[in-house]
Amino acid sequence: MTQHGPALNFRDFLDGLLAAGDAVSIDQPVDPVLEVGAVTRRVYETKAPAPLFTNLTGAAPGFRILGAPAGLSAHGRGDGAGRGAYGRLAAHFGLERDSTPRDILEKLIGAMHADPLPPVVVQDGPCKENVRTGDAVDLEQFPVPLLHQEDGGRYFGTYGFHVVRSPDGTWTSWSVARTMLHDRTTLVGPAMPQQHIGMVHDMWRKQGRRTPWAMVLGAPPAALAAAGMPLPARVSEDGYVGALTGSPVEVVKAETHDLYVPANAEIVLEGWIDPEETAPEGPMGEYHGYSFGRSKQQPVFHVEAVTYRDDPVLPVCAAGLPPEENHTVWGTMISAAALDVLRSAGLPIDLAWCSYEAATCWIVLSVDIERLGRLRIGERELVAEVAEVLFGSHAGWLVPKVILVADDIDITDIDQVVWALATRYRPGENEYCFPETPGIPMVPYLTPEEAASGRGGKAVISCLRPEQFRGTHHGTTASFRTSFPASVQQHVLDNWAAYGYR
Ligand SMILES: Cc1cc2nc3c(=O)[nH]c(=O)nc-3n(C[C@H](O)[C@H](O)[C@H](O)COP(=O)(O)O)c2cc1C
Ligand SMILES: [Mn+2]
Known part of the structure; x- marks a missing residue:
């Protein structure tokens, strides 16, 4: 048994998209090297349904990728206001597909003022269906995509979150940041000192210790979004997700240390961050829409265990020109956090x-x-x-x-x-x-x-x-909504089809 619903179960979220026609299963062979990225980019840019790649060249049977997990949708537009455009994002929070940005923001802000609902520990979960430790760890077992031709490597983590905990155990941080494949058992990626992963990593480093770490891919969608949200330092995202969804997140203990991870995650990587070691990472097509053609030295993440669901689905964001998840998820979560501090x-x-x-x-x-x-x-x-x-x-x-x-x-x-x-x-x-x-x-x-x-x-x-x-406005806006009496507007709306418009 595991918890269900689109907000707290990635597999259910995916099934919901497929059922709504907002994801398509692509069964012909697709190459994780550039083709996955190209399809995903074109999906964002045409607001097409999310691509579920089920037949990846060179990958073990059953291993899948979901591109554009929170891309915008053109289909489902019922009127000029683009109803349904935010359907994939709204599903992350268990909201209706035709939710508006305001609906989503008010839901996110409401949960910031509710009591946190901490996760509950369960003994087992789908993420333990396959367990690889020690010499059996091989990140290359997964179809890790090369997303843009200018990228410095293949990216494993573009839509997953890091799990770290302060040495005193009082602060669990879930945060989204990218990770590039370095070799069979290591990843490399940013952990900026101003971001919470950087702060927690620094606490361990000051004690001269490695930072116990995990990365969760195919996480409960509400958890992924919360991990992409700038909640204040020392606020544990896991309790916020509970408040947001109304149910505590079910978590299981990792195999190799005592961090906890969502029990129904698709893929979990466990290990540690070295206090000093760095390696070149990037370049990558990034959220601002550019790729700057330079790599940077970034921390190295050592993987000592990999656990995953049967037929695991790796979600992928092919960053770049909007709209992709850095805009739809990160941008929305920033909007909510910013609105809350300003209103407060x-x-x-x-x-x-x-x-x-x-x-x-x-x-x-x-x-x-x-x-x-x-x-x-x-x-x-x-x-x-x-x-x-x-x-x-x-x-x-x-x-x-x-x-x-x-x-x-x-x-x-x-x-x-x-x-x-x-x-x-x-x-x-x-x-x-x-x-x-x-x-x-x-x-x-x-x-x-x-x-x-x-x-x-x-x-x-x-x-x-x-x-x-x-407190007054300058002039009157000349528009349908403001330049006509309500009765005339209604008459026009009522007759819209009669005029010959669809
Ligand atoms: C798809 C996606 C990719 C992201 N990539 C990064 C990244 O590579 N580095 C980074 O610092 N933040 C990245 N972010 C933004 C952080 O997740 C966000 O700022 C969040 O607030 C960080 O968590 P924290 O506030 O607990 O530090 C990304 C967000 C999303 C949604
Ligand atoms: Mn945080």
Whole structure:
């Protein structure tokens, strides 16, 4: 027995996608070297159903790959608002396929204010159906894909999470970061000191010890998403997942140490991170949409045991131009965490959204104009407060640009955001730069000096107009929703098919 449902069981999530027509089983031979990546990239770029590769060249029978596990969907669009576009992401949280970004964000924020529901330990689970330890460990047994021709190696972990725990046992960190195949028993990948895996790794290193570590692939989808969420330090993602789904995650003890992993995961790698050892990793096509053609020295992950379900499915993100999972999952989870810190600080922010199209390089905030008017503050003051609260948070470290717009704009609709930027922001006047503020060094336009110092390139851009600070709007938007009486709008909607439109 194991827990079920799309949020807490990857296999059920996959079955749900297949049943909804949002995944297709590809049974003809596909090469993990470049072909899996090419299909997956084209799926993102055409918003096609997720590809389930069941016949991988050179792989043992039964070993599968799911590409684009949280790609957007074009199918299922019932109306102009793109209903169903977020279906694959919504399924990660057990939400309806036609959920909107706001539905998803409110669900994520609600769970941040609920009591954590820690995992429960079970004695056995599907992830133990196959157990390989010692000399039997061979990562090459899996169809590890070469995702882009410019990549420095084959990537095992593009949609899995690391499990580490602080030496005192009080903080379990689940976090998504990529891992590249190094050899039969090792992986290599980033563990930035500002990210929680880096913090926990540093605690062990200071004690001169190896960091016990595991990586979970084909994890419960809600757990994967939470592991891609910038919750504050010392918050254990496992308890958040319980609160989010309403059920504690079932975990089993690892074979080789006392970390715990989701019992129904597809694949689990167990081992340790060396305190000092590094190896070259990358380059890789990355979340910002570029590949910079350089490898970097990164920590080495030693694998001492591999456990996996029968016919295991390796989920794969082929990063690059949006929308892929760095935008749909990471961007959404950042949006939720950012919105929560801003609201909690009492700022008049209605919604926050990392436009997927902006590749997690900007976050748009919609400002409640009525509340703003009551505050009687000016732009400089609002910007300073937003910057202090947001850039001071773990979520705000990740996103360099913040765009403020009035709440007449639906910030989850990129067309409206572009319109606001074009017609409301005044060059040289409504932009505020924060050159000393720390931020993620991956931002593509940083100078080498800025990237090295981890500061700079951050800005707040305001599309708010002076009268909006007095609680009123400038002019009237000329559109279907605003330029016609409700009765006329309804009449048009009722007659839409009669006019000859589908
Ligand atoms: C598909 C995907 C890939 C990611 N890759 C990385 C990565 O390689 N390195 C990294 O630092 N963060 C990566 N992230 C973002 C982190 O998971 C995210 O910032 C998270 O908050 C980290 O966990 P932490 O806050 O507990 O440190 C990725 C997120 C997703 C969804
Ligand atoms: Mn964390």
